[in-house]
Amino acid sequence: MDSIVGDEAIIATNDNASECKRCAVQIGYWQDKYINHFVRHAERKPPEINRGYYARIKGVERLIRQFLQKCGNNAQIISIGAGFDTLYWRMKDEGLEFGNFVEMDFPTVTSRKCHLIKKSKVLLEKLHTEDGEVRFSSTDLHGSGYHLVGGDLRSLPEVRSKLGAGGECGLDPSLPTLFLAECVLVYVDAASTGRLLDWISSTFSSVFFVNYEQLNIGDKFGEVMQRNLRSRGCSLAGIEACLSKEGQEQRFTSHGWEGSKCWDMIEVYNSLPQSDMKRVEALEFLDERELLLQLFQHYCISIAWREAPESRFELSSIDIH
Numbered sequence: 001m002d003s004i005v006g007d008e009a010i011i012a013t014n015d016n017a018s019e020c021k022r023c024a025v026q027i028g029y030w031q032d033k034y035i036n037h038f039v040r041h042a043e044r045k046p047p048e049i050n051r052g053y054y055a056r057i058k059g060v061e062r063l064i065r066q067f068l069q070k071c072g073n074n075a076q077i078i079s080i081g082a083g084f085d086t087l088y089w090r091m092k093d094e095g096l097e098f099g100n101f102v103e104m105d106f107p108t109v110t111s112r113k114c115h116l117i118k119k120s121k122v123l124l125e126k127l128h129t130e131d132g133e134v135r136f137s138s139t140d141l142h143g144s145g146y147h148l149v150g151g152d153l154r155s156l157p158e159v160r161s162k163l164g165a166g167g168e169c170g171l172d173p174s175l176p177t178l179f180l181a182e183c184v185l186v187y188v189d190a191a192s193t194g195r196l197l198d199w200i201s202s203t204f205s206s207v208f209f210v211n212y213e214q215l216n217i218g219d220k221f222g223e224v225m226q227r228n229l230r231s232r233g234c235s236l237a238g239i240e241a242c243l244s245k246e247g248q249e250q251r252f253t254s255h256g257w258e259g260s261k262c263w264d265m266i267e268v269y270n271s272l273p274q275s276d277m278k279r280v281e282a283l284e285f286l287d288e289r290e291l292l293l294q295l296f297q298h299y300c301i302s303i304a305w306r307e308a309p310e311s312r313f314e315l316s317s318i319d320i321h
Protein backbone atom coordinates (compact mmCIF):
# COMPACT_ATOMS: atom_id res chain seq x y z
CA MET A 1 0.00 0.00 0.00
CA ASP A 2 1.44 3.42 -0.81
CA SER A 3 1.86 5.82 2.08
CA ILE A 4 -0.67 8.40 0.80
CA VAL A 5 -3.45 5.83 1.00
CA GLY A 6 -2.07 4.75 4.38
CA ASP A 7 -1.97 8.34 5.69
CA GLU A 8 -5.53 9.02 4.57
CA ALA A 9 -6.76 6.00 6.46
CA ILE A 10 -4.81 7.12 9.55
CA ILE A 11 -6.24 10.63 9.24
CA ALA A 12 -9.74 9.11 9.09
CA THR A 13 -9.20 7.53 12.52
CA ASN A 14 -9.62 11.05 13.91
CA ASP A 15 -13.15 11.26 12.52
CA ASN A 16 -13.98 7.96 14.13
CA ALA A 17 -12.54 9.00 17.51
CA SER A 18 -14.40 12.34 17.41
CA GLU A 19 -17.72 10.61 16.59
CA CYS A 20 -17.25 8.14 19.44
CA LYS A 21 -16.55 11.02 21.83
CA ARG A 22 -19.62 12.93 20.68
CA CYS A 23 -21.78 9.85 21.13
CA ALA A 24 -20.51 9.21 24.68
CA VAL A 25 -20.95 12.89 25.59
CA GLN A 26 -24.54 12.85 24.29
CA ILE A 27 -25.34 9.90 26.53
CA GLY A 28 -23.82 11.75 29.51
CA TYR A 29 -20.53 9.94 30.19
CA TRP A 30 -18.72 13.26 30.63
CA GLN A 31 -19.33 16.90 29.78
CA ASP A 32 -17.96 18.53 26.66
CA LYS A 33 -19.68 21.63 25.30
CA TYR A 34 -17.26 21.79 22.41
CA ILE A 35 -17.22 18.43 20.65
CA ASN A 36 -20.37 19.23 18.66
CA HIS A 37 -18.47 22.11 17.01
CA PHE A 38 -16.13 19.53 15.49
CA VAL A 39 -18.54 16.67 14.77
CA ARG A 40 -22.02 17.26 13.46
CA HIS A 41 -23.54 13.79 13.76
CA ALA A 42 -22.64 10.64 15.59
CA GLU A 43 -24.42 7.33 15.43
CA ARG A 44 -24.98 5.54 18.69
CA LYS A 45 -22.05 3.27 19.62
CA PRO A 46 -22.14 0.07 21.70
CA PRO A 47 -22.02 0.62 25.49
CA GLU A 48 -18.59 -0.98 25.86
CA ILE A 49 -17.12 1.51 23.36
CA ASN A 50 -18.65 4.43 25.28
CA ARG A 51 -17.37 3.04 28.57
CA GLY A 52 -13.91 2.62 27.01
CA TYR A 53 -13.83 6.26 25.91
CA TYR A 54 -14.95 7.34 29.38
CA ALA A 55 -12.08 5.45 31.04
CA ARG A 56 -9.59 6.88 28.54
CA ILE A 57 -10.74 10.50 28.87
CA LYS A 58 -10.92 10.38 32.67
CA GLY A 59 -7.63 8.47 33.08
CA VAL A 60 -5.74 10.94 30.90
CA GLU A 61 -7.39 13.96 32.53
CA ARG A 62 -6.39 12.80 36.00
CA LEU A 63 -2.74 12.43 35.02
CA ILE A 64 -2.72 15.87 33.42
CA ARG A 65 -4.21 17.37 36.57
CA GLN A 66 -1.47 15.74 38.66
CA PHE A 67 1.14 17.13 36.32
CA LEU A 68 -0.27 20.65 36.60
CA GLN A 69 -0.52 20.35 40.38
CA LYS A 70 3.13 19.33 40.58
CA CYS A 71 4.55 21.67 38.00
CA GLY A 72 2.66 24.92 38.42
CA ASN A 73 0.82 27.21 36.12
CA ASN A 74 3.61 28.00 33.65
CA ALA A 75 3.77 24.34 32.57
CA GLN A 76 3.36 23.53 28.88
CA ILE A 77 1.18 20.84 27.28
CA ILE A 78 1.92 19.51 23.80
CA SER A 79 -0.62 17.14 22.28
CA ILE A 80 0.75 15.25 19.28
CA GLY A 81 -1.69 13.66 16.83
CA ALA A 82 -4.32 15.74 18.63
CA GLY A 83 -7.02 15.38 15.99
CA PHE A 84 -10.19 17.28 16.96
CA ASP A 85 -9.59 16.86 20.67
CA THR A 86 -11.27 19.51 22.86
CA LEU A 87 -9.03 19.15 25.92
CA TYR A 88 -7.80 22.75 25.74
CA TRP A 89 -11.33 24.19 25.91
CA ARG A 90 -12.47 21.80 28.62
CA MET A 91 -9.45 22.63 30.77
CA LYS A 92 -10.10 26.35 30.36
CA ASP A 93 -13.70 25.87 31.50
CA GLU A 94 -12.48 24.01 34.57
CA GLY A 95 -10.21 26.92 35.45
CA LEU A 96 -7.05 24.81 35.16
CA GLU A 97 -4.04 27.05 34.73
CA PHE A 98 -1.15 26.29 32.38
CA GLY A 99 1.34 28.33 30.42
CA ASN A 100 1.00 27.17 26.85
CA PHE A 101 -0.98 24.51 25.00
CA VAL A 102 0.12 23.26 21.58
CA GLU A 103 -1.53 20.72 19.28
CA MET A 104 0.09 19.09 16.27
CA ASP A 105 -1.34 16.78 13.61
CA PHE A 106 -1.07 16.20 9.86
CA PRO A 107 -1.74 19.50 7.98
CA THR A 108 -4.88 17.93 6.47
CA VAL A 109 -6.30 17.58 9.98
CA THR A 110 -5.10 20.93 11.36
CA SER A 111 -6.45 22.86 8.35
CA ARG A 112 -9.90 21.36 8.99
CA LYS A 113 -9.60 22.13 12.69
CA CYS A 114 -8.47 25.72 11.92
CA HIS A 115 -11.50 26.17 9.68
CA LEU A 116 -13.93 24.84 12.29
CA ILE A 117 -12.41 27.02 15.03
CA LYS A 118 -12.49 30.08 12.78
CA LYS A 119 -16.22 29.80 12.22
CA SER A 120 -17.15 29.13 15.85
CA LYS A 121 -17.50 32.07 18.23
CA VAL A 122 -17.64 29.69 21.17
CA LEU A 123 -14.28 28.11 20.31
CA LEU A 124 -12.64 31.38 19.28
CA GLU A 125 -13.48 33.32 22.41
CA LYS A 126 -11.23 31.05 24.48
CA LEU A 127 -8.20 31.80 22.28
CA HIS A 128 -7.95 35.54 22.52
CA THR A 129 -4.57 37.18 22.55
CA GLU A 130 -3.77 40.36 24.42
CA ASP A 131 -4.27 42.42 21.28
CA GLY A 132 -7.42 40.42 20.55
CA GLU A 133 -6.05 38.83 17.43
CA VAL A 134 -5.77 35.14 16.61
CA ARG A 135 -3.37 34.51 13.71
CA PHE A 136 -4.40 31.91 11.13
CA SER A 137 -2.62 30.40 8.15
CA SER A 138 -4.23 27.62 6.13
CA THR A 139 -2.89 24.92 8.47
CA ASP A 140 -1.74 26.71 11.63
CA LEU A 141 -3.32 28.89 14.26
CA HIS A 142 -1.68 30.99 16.97
CA GLY A 143 -3.70 32.39 19.84
CA SER A 144 -2.82 33.43 23.34
CA GLY A 145 -1.58 30.27 25.03
CA TYR A 146 -3.07 27.99 22.36
CA HIS A 147 -1.36 26.95 19.13
CA LEU A 148 -2.40 24.46 16.48
CA VAL A 149 0.24 23.42 13.94
CA GLY A 150 0.41 21.07 10.98
CA GLY A 151 3.29 18.63 10.66
CA ASP A 152 4.25 15.01 10.20
CA LEU A 153 5.57 13.44 13.39
CA ARG A 154 7.79 11.19 11.26
CA SER A 155 9.75 14.22 10.10
CA LEU A 156 12.04 15.44 12.86
CA PRO A 157 12.96 18.68 11.00
CA GLU A 158 9.24 19.56 10.84
CA VAL A 159 8.71 18.68 14.49
CA ARG A 160 11.78 20.69 15.51
CA SER A 161 10.79 23.77 13.57
CA LYS A 162 7.23 23.72 14.94
CA LEU A 163 7.84 22.60 18.53
CA GLY A 164 11.44 23.67 19.16
CA ALA A 165 12.66 26.82 20.91
CA GLY A 166 12.28 30.01 18.89
CA GLY A 167 9.32 28.65 16.90
CA GLU A 168 6.00 30.43 16.51
CA CYS A 169 4.37 28.41 19.30
CA GLY A 170 6.56 30.18 21.84
CA LEU A 171 7.55 26.96 23.58
CA ASP A 172 10.34 27.16 26.16
CA PRO A 173 12.24 23.85 26.61
CA SER A 174 13.38 24.92 30.07
CA LEU A 175 9.79 24.89 31.41
CA PRO A 176 8.06 21.72 32.68
CA THR A 177 6.36 20.13 29.69
CA LEU A 178 3.86 17.33 29.22
CA PHE A 179 3.53 15.52 25.89
CA LEU A 180 0.26 13.73 25.21
CA ALA A 181 -0.41 11.14 22.50
CA GLU A 182 -3.72 9.25 22.31
CA CYS A 183 -3.87 6.43 19.77
CA VAL A 184 -1.12 8.01 17.68
CA LEU A 185 2.23 6.24 18.07
CA VAL A 186 0.76 2.91 16.93
CA TYR A 187 0.57 4.50 13.45
CA VAL A 188 4.17 5.78 13.50
CA ASP A 189 7.09 3.46 12.65
CA ALA A 190 9.41 2.57 15.52
CA ALA A 191 12.44 4.37 14.02
CA SER A 192 10.55 7.68 13.69
CA THR A 193 9.04 7.37 17.16
CA GLY A 194 12.52 6.60 18.50
CA ARG A 195 13.93 9.76 16.90
CA LEU A 196 11.01 11.80 18.21
CA LEU A 197 11.35 10.47 21.77
CA ASP A 198 15.15 11.01 21.69
CA TRP A 199 14.61 14.59 20.57
CA ILE A 200 11.99 15.31 23.22
CA SER A 201 14.02 13.78 26.05
CA SER A 202 17.19 15.62 25.03
CA THR A 203 15.50 18.97 24.33
CA PHE A 204 13.00 19.54 27.15
CA SER A 205 14.74 19.77 30.49
CA SER A 206 11.83 18.57 32.65
CA VAL A 207 9.39 16.44 30.73
CA PHE A 208 6.51 13.95 31.12
CA PHE A 209 4.77 11.86 28.51
CA VAL A 210 1.23 10.47 28.70
CA ASN A 211 0.48 7.88 26.05
CA TYR A 212 -2.79 6.02 25.46
CA GLU A 213 -2.93 3.19 22.97
CA GLN A 214 -3.33 -0.51 22.22
CA LEU A 215 -1.80 -3.25 24.40
CA ASN A 216 -1.46 -7.06 24.24
CA ILE A 217 -2.09 -6.75 20.54
CA GLY A 218 -0.33 -10.06 19.75
CA ASP A 219 -2.97 -12.35 21.32
CA LYS A 220 -6.13 -13.68 19.64
CA PHE A 221 -8.34 -10.71 20.58
CA GLY A 222 -5.52 -8.31 19.62
CA GLU A 223 -5.19 -9.95 16.23
CA VAL A 224 -8.88 -9.29 15.56
CA MET A 225 -8.32 -5.63 16.51
CA GLN A 226 -5.35 -5.49 14.14
CA ARG A 227 -7.37 -7.03 11.32
CA ASN A 228 -10.17 -4.47 11.85
CA LEU A 229 -7.77 -1.55 11.67
CA ARG A 230 -5.86 -2.98 8.71
CA SER A 231 -9.13 -3.62 6.85
CA ARG A 232 -9.71 0.17 6.99
CA GLY A 233 -6.34 0.64 5.27
CA CYS A 234 -4.39 1.68 8.38
CA SER A 235 -0.83 0.52 8.57
CA LEU A 236 0.10 -0.20 12.19
CA ALA A 237 3.76 0.72 11.85
CA GLY A 238 4.29 1.16 15.60
CA ILE A 239 2.68 -2.11 16.65
CA GLU A 240 5.85 -3.66 18.15
CA ALA A 241 5.60 -1.51 21.28
CA CYS A 242 1.97 -2.52 21.79
CA LEU A 243 2.64 -6.20 22.45
CA SER A 244 3.19 -5.85 26.21
CA LYS A 245 3.53 -3.42 29.11
CA GLU A 246 7.30 -3.94 28.97
CA GLY A 247 7.28 -2.99 25.28
CA GLN A 248 5.38 0.20 26.09
CA GLU A 249 7.85 1.13 28.84
CA GLN A 250 10.96 0.23 26.88
CA ARG A 251 9.90 2.42 24.00
CA PHE A 252 10.63 5.34 26.34
CA THR A 253 13.51 4.06 28.46
CA SER A 254 15.51 3.08 25.37
CA HIS A 255 15.20 6.66 24.09
CA GLY A 256 16.59 8.77 26.87
CA TRP A 257 13.71 8.71 29.36
CA GLU A 258 14.53 8.05 33.03
CA GLY A 259 11.51 5.92 33.76
CA SER A 260 8.18 4.72 32.45
CA LYS A 261 5.11 2.96 33.83
CA CYS A 262 2.27 1.31 31.93
CA TRP A 263 -1.22 0.48 33.27
CA ASP A 264 -3.83 -1.50 31.37
CA MET A 265 -7.28 0.04 31.22
CA ILE A 266 -8.70 -2.38 33.81
CA GLU A 267 -6.27 -0.82 36.29
CA VAL A 268 -7.12 2.66 35.06
CA TYR A 269 -10.88 2.04 35.25
CA ASN A 270 -10.65 0.61 38.76
CA SER A 271 -8.72 3.67 39.90
CA LEU A 272 -11.48 6.09 38.93
CA PRO A 273 -13.66 7.53 41.72
CA GLN A 274 -16.33 5.02 42.77
CA SER A 275 -19.05 7.65 42.94
CA ASP A 276 -18.58 8.61 39.30
CA MET A 277 -18.34 4.96 38.24
CA LYS A 278 -21.74 4.28 39.81
CA ARG A 279 -23.21 7.16 37.85
CA VAL A 280 -21.60 5.97 34.63
CA GLU A 281 -22.58 2.33 35.06
CA ALA A 282 -26.22 3.39 35.43
CA LEU A 283 -26.21 5.21 32.08
CA GLU A 284 -26.48 2.16 29.81
CA PHE A 285 -27.12 -1.51 30.34
CA LEU A 286 -23.98 -3.49 29.55
CA ASP A 287 -24.85 -6.88 28.20
CA GLU A 288 -21.34 -8.12 27.63
CA ARG A 289 -19.16 -7.36 30.62
CA GLU A 290 -16.65 -9.91 29.35
CA LEU A 291 -16.23 -7.92 26.13
CA LEU A 292 -15.62 -4.71 28.09
CA LEU A 293 -12.92 -6.44 30.15
CA GLN A 294 -11.27 -7.75 27.00
CA LEU A 295 -11.27 -4.28 25.49
CA PHE A 296 -9.80 -2.84 28.69
CA GLN A 297 -7.05 -5.49 28.61
CA HIS A 298 -6.15 -4.35 25.12
CA TYR A 299 -5.64 -0.67 25.80
CA CYS A 300 -3.32 1.10 28.22
CA ILE A 301 -2.04 4.39 29.52
CA SER A 302 1.73 4.72 29.84
CA ILE A 303 3.64 7.55 31.39
CA ALA A 304 7.32 8.43 31.08
CA TRP A 305 9.45 11.10 32.69
CA ARG A 306 12.84 12.75 32.54
CA GLU A 307 14.47 15.22 34.90
CA ALA A 308 11.15 15.88 36.50
CA PRO A 309 11.09 17.55 39.90
CA GLU A 310 8.65 14.88 41.11
CA SER A 311 8.28 11.81 38.97
CA ARG A 312 5.90 9.74 41.07
CA PHE A 313 2.48 9.81 39.48
CA GLU A 314 -0.28 7.86 41.17
CA LEU A 315 -3.10 6.41 39.18
CA SER A 316 -5.45 6.14 42.11
CA SER A 317 -5.20 9.67 43.39
CA ILE A 318 -4.62 13.12 42.07
CA ASP A 319 -2.78 14.07 45.26
CA ILE A 320 0.91 14.79 45.21
CA HIS A 321 2.87 12.35 47.39
Ligand SMILES: C[S@@+](CC[C@H](N)C(=O)[O-])C[C@H]1O[C@@H](n2cnc3c(N)ncnc32)[C@H](O)[C@@H]1O
Nearest residue numbers: 011013014017081082083105106152153182183
Ligand atom coordinates in the same frame (compact mmCIF):
# COMPACT_ATOMS: atom_id res chain seq x y z
C1 LIG B 1 -7.03 7.88 16.45
S1 LIG B 1 -6.73 9.57 16.04
C2 LIG B 1 -6.67 10.24 17.69
C3 LIG B 1 -6.91 11.71 17.75
C4 LIG B 1 -6.84 12.30 19.16
N1 LIG B 1 -5.53 12.09 19.74
C5 LIG B 1 -7.90 11.69 20.04
O1 LIG B 1 -7.57 11.00 20.99
O2 LIG B 1 -9.07 11.92 19.76
C6 LIG B 1 -5.03 9.54 15.57
C7 LIG B 1 -4.49 10.90 15.17
O3 LIG B 1 -3.07 10.83 15.00
C8 LIG B 1 -2.71 11.58 13.88
N2 LIG B 1 -1.43 11.09 13.35
C9 LIG B 1 -1.09 9.80 13.10
N3 LIG B 1 0.15 9.74 12.56
C10 LIG B 1 0.60 11.03 12.47
C11 LIG B 1 1.82 11.62 12.00
N4 LIG B 1 2.78 10.88 11.46
N5 LIG B 1 1.93 12.96 12.06
C12 LIG B 1 0.93 13.73 12.58
N6 LIG B 1 -0.24 13.23 13.05
C13 LIG B 1 -0.40 11.89 13.00
C14 LIG B 1 -3.88 11.33 12.91
O4 LIG B 1 -3.94 12.29 11.89
C15 LIG B 1 -5.08 11.39 13.85
O5 LIG B 1 -5.58 12.69 14.02
